[in-house]
Amino acid sequence: MKVKAYIHSLKDHEHDRHVLGEAEIIRQIGGNQYLAEYNGVRCTAIFNFFTGAYYVDDVYDIQKEAAHG
Secondary structure, X not given: OEEEEEEHXXXXXXXXXXXXXXXXXXXXXXXXXXEEEEOOEEEEEEEEOOOOEEEEEEEEEEOOXXXXX
């Protein structure tokens, strides 16, 4: 499913703010961990129940699984 999510690589470092983008949540892989895809990169994401938003880490948590395999 396509969702609005805070994407790590889009972070506004100058103002220390997260930035929304569109990512695809592919499937749940743990208790609160998801396999996501953003800009052709498969990575992990979490859902923050306090903010009601997904946080996609396409910088440090890239998955080795092929994006279109």
